[in-house]
Amino acid sequence: MHMSDALLSPVVGGIFWTVSAVTIGISAKKITSENDIAKTPLMGVMGAFIFAAQMINFAIPGTGSSGHIGGGLLLTILLGPWRAFLTLASVLVVQCLFFADGGLLALGCNIFNLAFFPAFIAYPFIYRPIMKKGFSGGKLLLATIAAAVTSLQFGAFSVVIQTVLSGNSDLPFTTFVLFMQPIHFVIGIVEGVITWGVLVFVRRIQPSLLSDEPTHAVAKPLAVILTIIALATGGILSYAASSDPDGLEWSVAKATHGGEVSSDNPFVTALKRLQDKTAFLPDYAFKESTGKEKPHPMSALGNSVAGISGTIIVLLTALGLGIVIRKRSRQTKPL
């Protein structure tokens, strides 16, 4: 799933370089503050372990082909998110500079796609909540499969977004998504099963290795990283927002022979009127005073403001939703 320079635009590549560099900086700061030098050589050899583990092929049942483990989730479970992210990033730097796997500009995208999601999304939000209330083989299998599938789905979707935003490939968004997501769903299941197999084996032979599974709190710094990413994506990329229709709009335009879907249904008309009144940034730009006249002179700025505002609204909504859910789950008494 390595991204290539040839498919990227400098803007997209630059943004993901920045995001990955900031995350590396935060991870390094976090690790330095822990001052646990015993884990430094462990990180080094575990990086080498991931390299070596990727060489070990296994037969995929019923297909006649073979595959190998990615190792991002396994590394995160063993080292914790911060150390795992830094270790995976170092593996990708060595792969890029000494094995020409993925390009120099694509390095930021590759670190983001392959290291960020297992370390900061799949592990804290999927794996840990499932494993929180004690160990069992079934729970571990569920946790590893769900986490591996999640990280690979996010990673694959990120590749699609980066490629489509760069605009070098003519492959439509929908086709690309339908091509990438199902195959990475299957890969995710296999990755999850193998990760489970490795953890069960290690637990049987040397349980002490997993007894001190890291429990680092990632929520606060993670919120900072996610906010930066969200604002960068919403704000900066919207400057380059295309006036061409997206995949869905394109399909709708084809289906309706060029126009937007219209309806004479009074309920739909009423809803449209309500939307017109409440939307303060219609079509991701400043509202024009007289409707159809000349374009607003601040439309480019409007796009960016709209992007950032939209992002903030989404973040606040998610925050509110999270608070509500937390309060509800606290009120719900355990059986």
Add this chain to the structure above:
Amino acid sequence: MTHTHRIDAHAAPAPFFEQFDHRTLIVVWCIYTVLLVSIDKFDIVKALSFAAFPLFAVIAGDIRITMLLQRLVILSPFIIIMAAANPFLDRTPAFSIGNFTVSTGMLSAAVIVTKAFLSLASMLILDYCISIDGLCTALQRLGVPAVFTTQLLLLHRYIHLIINEAATLMRARDMRCSRKRGKGPLDTANLIGTLLLRTTERSERIYRAMLTRGFDGTLPARRREHFTINDYLFLGCTVTLFAALRFIL
């Protein structure tokens, strides 16, 4: 065994490039990549003109071209699929050669493949031009945290040891297995688990050895470098060349 090509061969960079500070090389390669990537999706002429730099670097660095070509042949299937789709999706005629009409989709596919080849070639050449010590020193001076450069040094130092360990395990498995029996995902998970246990055991030995040598959390990179007039000349000439290729040609 795709990752075993000359991992232990980064002790000394290619002769011509040895004289430069690694920061210069990193900056030059970054500028080259960004300008190459920024070429318009239909501008095949400009994309091809960027082959000038890899060509110069191969000759100046006395790099064996056969080794380079062997790696270049294996272009990522992902790139090939992405490029191959363009001629079918974009059939707008661009120009004709005799009776044959070249579409803009064909042009954009050619540009993707050219960029991929050049980007891969430049990375393979950079691989011959830098040493791991020089790279880590340069990265540290460019502001990369010491924790990360130490991680890179340790990773690079132990890659071939762990890879050999994995190769031994795989050879043993292959000799015991008939066809695909014993090579399924769960058997492989046990094999990876064994490798993991051996790796952690090794890391403990390494840590004890490092402590006896006064390890304090970071490894100093051994290479000492500083900018010379040659660095400024190389940087100036290459950036002028890239800018001319990108904006004037």
